[in-house]
Amino acid sequence: MEQSTALNGTPFAYRKSVAELNQKAADLLQQGDAAGAVTRLEAARDLAPNDSGILYNLAIATSNWAGSQPEKTPQAIELLEQFAKQHPNDGRFLKVVQSLAVLYEREANRIGAILDPENTTNDDGTKKQLFTALQKTEQQALQVTYTQKAIRCYQTLKERGDANPIIDESIALLEKKLVAMPLPGNTPQGAAQ
DSSP states (O other): OOOOOOOTTSOHHHHHHHHHHHHHHHHHHHTTOHHHHHHHHHHHHHHOTTOHHHHHHHHHHHHHHHHHOGGGHHHHHHHHHHHHHHOTTSTTHHHHHHHHHHHHHHHHHHHHHHHOTTOOBOTTSOBOOOOOHHHHHHHHHHHHHHHHHHHHHHHHHHHTTOOOHHHHHHHHHHHHHHHHSOOTTSOOTTSOO
16 A cells, blocks of 8 residues: 655644555455455555545455445546546556556456347346447447446557556457447347348
8 A cells, every 4th residue: 555645744643644544545445344444444545535546455455345245336437537537647556557458348248248249147146237329339339338448448558668468468469359249229240131
């Protein structure tokens, strides 16, 4: 966990509280309690809303929590995007971009599984509810958007000097998936109509 950086001029009691909350969050994360860590970091952010260290820690903790609680993914994405937008020159920027790429890709895959006509049951074994045409079009558009965002994140990592061959493989795989995705309201390219 990163230490708080933007507390100059903040009363001592607040600085101490923010530091204690940040440390408690770090301890909880190490114990595997991402939910507890997020709660502490949200409280720290209330005390120090402009602190980049708290925002970073909150974004990463929420991202960790989203690994076991997929419904937290939109919140994690929002926090990571906020950090990336506000701090593009921060040393933690590339870790944030990498986390965003993983979450975007995960969401695109989740939506693809929902839209897959071969997949007729939910994770809990119940029969899937069918989408209306409008809902399906919205989900397809969201899947395309998340895939495009994941590609841009991986390209950013590559442009910023990450020469990891896995990044090239990820970009190629996502571009291939993107070409095969149905455009909203259409069938996949190359599929029989």
